[in-house]
Amino acid sequence: MSLLLWSLIGLPLAAGALLALAGRRADRWAPLCAVAVAAATLGLATAAALRHPAVEAPLLAGLPFRLAVDGLSGVLVTTVTAVTLAVLLFSRAEFGADEARARFFGLMLLFAGSMLVTVTATTLPALLMGWEVMGATSWALIGYWWREPARTAAADTAFLTTRTADLGLYLAAGAALAAGPGTLALDGLARADEPWLSFVTAGVLVAALGKSAQLPFSFWLSRAMQGPSPVSALLHSAAMVVAGAYLLLRTGPLLDASGWGAEAAAWVGAATAVALGLVAVAQNDIKQLLAASTCAQIGFMVLAAGAGALTGGTLQLMAHAAAKSLLFLVAGAWLTAWGTQRLPALRGAARTHPVVGALCTVGALSLAGLPPLSLWAAKDVLLAGALEDSVRLYGAGLAAAVLSAVYSVKILWFVWDRPERRLREQEIPGGVVVPLALLAAACVALTPVAFPPVRDALTRYLGTGGQPAPHLWEFALSGALALAAAAVAWTWGRTRGARPLPLPSRVGRPVREWLGLERAAHALLVAPTLALARTAAAFDDKVLDRAVDALARGALGLARWTDRYAEGAVDGAVRGVATAARRLGRWARRPQTGQLHQYLAEAVAAFSAVALAITVVLVLVR
Template sequence: MSGVLWALIALPLAAGTVLLLCGRRADRASAPAAVAVMLVALGLAVTAAYTEPAVRAALLSGLPAELSVDGLSGLLAVTVTAVTTLVLAFSATEFGPRESRGRFFGLILLFAGSMLVTVTAATLPVLLMGWEVMGATSWALIGYWWRDPERVRAANTAFMTTRTADLGLYLAAGAALAANPSGSLALSDLSGAGEPWRSLITAGLITAALGKSAQLPFSFWLSRAMAGPSPVSALLHSATMVIAGAYLLLRIEPLLEASGWGSTVVAWAGVVTAIALGLVAVAQTDLKQLLAASSCAQIGFMVLAAGVGGTTGGTLQLIAHAAAKSLLFLISGVWLTALGTKTLTGLYGAARRYRAVGVLFTVGALCLAGLPPLSLWAAKDVLLAAAFEEAPALYVAGLVAAVLSALYSAKALWFVWQPVPPAESVPDTEPGTRHVPSRALPPLAVLALACVALGVLAFGPTGAAVSRVLDAAEQPTPKIWEWLLSAALALGTAGAAWIWGNRRVPLPTVFSRLFGSWLHVEPAAQLFLVRPVLALAHAASWFDDRVLDAAVRGAGRGAVDLAHWSNHRLEAGVAGSVSRVAFASRSLGRLARRPQTGQLHQYLAQAVAALTVLALVFVFVK
């Protein structure tokens, strides 16, 4: 069945490349072609999840490329392909004829293919390839409307923030190679590395995962990513990119435990993010920003699950969150198109104006709030049971984050279900179409149905079957009081939030300023990281331009001057010496020619003179 896995990876990547190369020429056929490709990929993903194939191919000497499907990656592959298919089906009605549809759908397919590579990667080199392509295509999708400078800056911020964290993946790959010079970089073997390499691998992977999943301190990039089209937000921030980090942490859970410290760091990073970004979501006045902050908070639960060994609960949370959040993001796009606004005050009565969409939004928001019997309530209790077994403090912190989930979900519902205000009291907005395409409703209805139906995966024999599929260690089962406590907290908080809204009590100004601006993390990053790096870069540039270049130019001028001096002084002296030697040689030659007359009596006289001189020498010497 290896062909199924190769086809699952290659099909969206190849189709996306073709659509990108065709560009505008593929606009008419791009949407149906993309949906058809992902429907086939969905069938392949289901087949792969059932058969669990593995493939291996030559990559580098001693470093083969390996892909494999097990319980975790199989469930993720099905989730990715299913949500991508629904988002593509919705997007067919979202983009008008003036948009570059071929580019959009081509990028979506490339992005989905790279996510599938990331999910099925069995070795670090393959994981790096999928990770990098996923980051590049997310940058292109967030900045899809590239003529708007603000959107391009938002895409750059998201890309550079995640790229900074991605350096941890390279650190981990280098440490893994140093720990095992024979070349095996299989993810399943990382926990067996010796120290200090194991700690370096753990630190690198945790950093990369937290950055990709927008956990603190990297969360602010997800706020900027909201500048992209709503279908992009629905896909990137529900079932693909931002859950890639959480998936990686669930995948390397044995490494986190073997490190001795990784599990604790990951668990607390997740629960702190869930609480802090839950408060950020409560303070938002923009629906997409509220949903973005809630994505960070909900993914914090998945990260918490990875830290406490709650693989089953974390996976269920991931799948349920994918359905709920993609539904809510898509509906926010519907209202943005219809009403021309995404502010909560501008969405007064939106659910009353468009009843079908309002009901579907309510299902997604109630699921996000953790109300029973919807899927996120069930999934959250399963992972919180694992947290309770690990440390009661983590369980209490998780309950606080769950309460905040109910609070910000009820806030969103309160605004959209208010009576439709008079036209003169509506804030100025961009002109909307005042129309919701009927073809957009079926994908939304499927996602809403998933929010309701997926909860069954957490209960009884079905939950045990999921744990067996994941090959997870024995997972703690929530007790009755835990189910009841979480349900009571969610219902009570949602009711209190509704009453608070009806009384028109504003949030404290200090709270709104602190949490409404995403904890000022981006300005802090600019102050303590970006500006020092840029200052260092400018200093290095100045040193290069002023000092190094001046030194090089001075050395060059010195060499030229030395050449001129040597030419005028040394070479002239050498040439004079050579000339004098030649003159002396010629003079000696002329003198040597004089005795050579050719007359015998002169030769005899010369011989007599020479013998006489020799005789005198002998006489005087003795």
Template sequence: MSAPLWLLPALPLAGGAVLLLTGHRADRAAPTAGAVLAVATCALATVAARAGADATAPFLPGLPARLSVDGLSAPLAVTVAAVAALVLLAGRAGLGPSGSPARFTGLMLIFTGAMLTTVTAATLPVLLTGWEVMGATSWALIGHGWRDREATGAATTAFLTTRGCDLGLYVAAGAGLAGGAASLALDDLARTDEPWRSVTAAGVILAALGKSAQLPFSFWLSGAMRGPAPVSALLHSATMVAAGAYLLLRTGPLLAATGWGAELTAWAGAATALVLGLVAVAQRDLKQLLAASTCAQLGFMVLAAGVGATTGGTLQLLAHAAAKSLLFLLSGVWLSAYGTRLLPGLAGAARLPRALGPLFTTGALCLAGFPPLALWAAKDVLLAAALTRDPWLYATGLAGAALAAVYSTKALWYVWRPAPPAATAPPARPALLAPLTLLALACAALTPLALPPLRTALERTLDSGGRP
């Protein structure tokens, strides 16, 4: 299984590099080639997740470079690959940005490969490699329209903020070596000696909170909405911002071993869920509402990592990825059709054309935590764990969950209002409806996974660290 596992991140990385090097000569073929490569990557991720795999770098013998697909990384790898494939299919159907399709598609593939490297990394050096490539390509993707000064400014803000926090991983690596973790395996970091264990945990927490746009680093995500809709759909659902929450879930034993790391992480997540939930409720711009809600929903994943609710955090990550990628793509469709992101200007958008309304409603209900959809069950699991730790922590998380229902309902209320008399329906292209429909179906299909007996099986797999 070694070769297929290393092929999983290598396929999109290599394909993206070829498209970038080919440049404008590949513009015509790039959207189709990118979609094909993404679908192939999704198939590889599914095979690896079903079989389980562990591989060392074939050209780096003796170095701490290892990939692994286990109970935690397997569902995340499939989710990343699937969302990337559907987003690129939507881009091919006409939702992609204008200008240089080869550059855009190449960067999206490289970004996907970097996230897959991060998710499957079993050692800190490999994780750092994927983490850094992901940060660099996110800057290029957010600022894809490089003639737009506001977009390039937002990209630079995002890059500098996350890059500054990323230095924490270098501190963590140095502290891990000093503390006796010679292999720098992520599972070994909790067994390092003090005070190096606390320094390692501090570095990991700093990097994760910055990447996942948690307080006090949430500000960069708002500006990142200047990027094209497919970029927002990929970066802010299953990939970049989810990477920090995933890292905290992966290093949960390290956080618990410090005695303070778990509590700090839990409160950072709960505070973000509450404060950014309030920010989302106050928004009149659809993309800004979705951006603030991304920070808030990721706060629940961070909270789950802090209280040891790995099952709840994983379910939250999976369901949020499906719902948020769907909502961001639909916001891009409406921006192109109506020329505005302001909610009052989108009155009737869910009615014209009719096909888009049920899709948006599915994503918004999932985001709201409407029972029995997966985000409702995920929050139930992680908030139950929070209650056993601290009633105030539970109350803060519960208030954040209530706010999720408020800002989701607000978005639904505006887009379902009667359309102005002069409004005309934008065309609903079948090629675009297909990936959007699949994402909406995923929101519903994840529901059985969040309920017994499948949730019990998932919890058993995650707790044992075994193969899915």
């Protein structure tokens, strides 16, 4: 059992590291190797989801490294590995021989492996390890084309924004450590006492909201669109961006125990779903629309975590992963074929390539939440859970669901509309249809008819047999509103010809620019930080530098005074001693004649005289 889990996380991490380090020498066989590893990892993930293995390794004293697969993480490891396989199949067809394919596929496997560590971690140290590697590899993948400054700047923005929020996880770990032993396990966080419990909750919330691009951190996801389309497909659907929502679903008891965390999470999720839904409606760039819709759809998951609708949030995560990865890959195929991601320029693209257009339609209708496709069931299960918690929360979620239908239909309206002029035939990269078809099949397979967990969740809320159906009206209302919104958006587009439901100009511009969140971040965080840095630099220039200059001038003045007075006095004393020594030497040399025998005779005579004198004295004394 332990070997199964070690293999699940070790295989993609080891293969990814080897490919990334091999460099251009491995470009030829890197795609095939990566696809084979992804397929094997999917098999291991399926086995782990069925057998629920757990492993433990020593890390620090009393602080082991623990991983486990249970019901929730089992869903995640299967979803992550399945989407990774589809994305790598697409990348194998799209990335040509002139690209650094070994580096790309290696980083993608590292990214997927770190996500697997994140979702199977049962302690904060293990979670932090996966969390950090995932953030680093996402930076490298977004800036994959590193020779283009715009892409590296986008990677820096995404990395620094998420890193700022990640500090919350370190705050949570520190507070949990201070709270006492045993609280570093994710299921033990709720046992912390106040005030540590509030610190842990706040840290987890901030880290999760930043990683999942929820308000006010949403803008980094817009910049992340500079990366390759396969990166967006994996990052936005089943990997990094859903990691924060998963963490909140996993730590639901902590949110409840804090007394305020659950409500905060639910309302932030609802606000993001509504606000970023409006942003998605206002976009005319397909990748920006999909990015904004990612924030909105993950807002539903965060809402579910706060409302305690674990089943609905998990189903939303799975269905969103299939639909969003499909749509991002379709956008990537069209970008490769036509060299644009502007929706007006893609008018009629689905007519030119009907198979890809049909697959796009499946993903868009699923994203719209139209019955009976996958996201309809997921949204309504979590909205039913939200209704049990708060009517206002349910109303906000219902409004966001209506917006989902509008921006999804907006995509379909453009790509199926008749172009003003005949589109030039463009080749879709060969081999991309297979992964797109697999993801479209997943969207259909996650429907209540085909997927038993969805059917069971619906049974709970709709009742069975003679049991009452307390939420039947809610499901009917949600489905009817989604259908009505989709019909209105389609009709508006057909009659007005510009775009479905355009926003007023005074509202539209800031909404299209992601609510000015990046400018606000610059104004509230970057600008004050730079101003503080400039103040520090000015203090350094005007105070410290001047003090150093004054000290230097004082030292030079002291040196000159020393040279002029003290050193002169010392030199004079030394010269005086030398002069006196010379004079004494001359005096000592005066009686010297240079005749040694004469000096000896004089000494003998002197000593003899002294001896004679002493003898006489002694005789007289006697």
